[in-house]
Amino acid sequence: MPLPIHLVQMEACWEDKEAAFAKVRALVAAAPPAPGSLLVLPEMFATGFSNRLEATREPVEGPTTVFLRQLAAEWHCAVVGGLVVPGTEGLGCNQALALGPDGRELARYTKKHPFALGGEALVHAPGSASVLFDWGGLRLAPLICYDLRFPEVAREAVALGAEVLLYIAAWPSRRHQHWLTLLQARAIENQAYVIGVNLCGEDPNFSYPGRSVVVDPQGVILADAGSREGVLATLLEPEVVTEWRAQFPAVTEFLQSVRV
Secondary structure, eight states, X not given: OOEEEEEEEOBOOTTOHHHHHHHHHHHXXXXXXXXXXXXXXXXTTTTOSOOOHHHHBOOTTSHHHHHHHHHHHHHTSEXXXXXXXXXXXXXXXXXXXXXXXXXXXXXXXXXSSOOGGGTGGGTBOOOOOOOOXXXXXXXXXXXXXXXXXXXXXXXXXXXXXXSEEEEEOOOOGGGHHHHXXXXXXXXXXXXXXXXXXXXXXXXXXXXXXXXXXXXXXXXXXXXXXXXXSEEEEEEEOHHHHHHHHHHSTHHHHHHHHHTO
């Protein structure tokens, strides 16, 4: 069966978690997902892409985790969203958290490549491992923003079995063409669905183009949220990945090479 996905594209409520939670609730209520859907929020959606740990960092069971768990339970969906939790040596960890409708943690991924140009590497410790979770007949790998520029990160996830690469992001407007081109490239080279969920609007540091998209395994953009706030909904067909990989076995050859 197809997997319904709902991408929440939003303007950040700068360093104001309660306002962000209220905005997400309103956006989702205006476009209700069906039970069993996958609901995805951007990187650091609750605060915006701030480097102030006193405003962003929270315990593992802090307010953003509690909110995501409530959202998943309310709509009977799996939910993925970005947050910052404590890391080593006084740093934070920029994470993507996936939760099931029963509150169960499906996956917790730490961004492997903090965005050094934007000062992120000074406050966030890098992650070291890909993680996957199963939902709706597909294996999904959550990834975060700047990871998109490193094809080996996606390749590692595919070697573990990923069929969907899920990038949550705060990708700035000045490089929006890179965002779209790289999402399509990751889809083509990995013969996988690629989802990119981005912020829109402005914060004190950057402007964001939106352009949350769903890309099919041949690099075709199936859905595009444009530049405004809203929820983009579409369907993923699990057989599209398996059929294309069987018909044109580039990923199969890659997997054979890494298992030799």
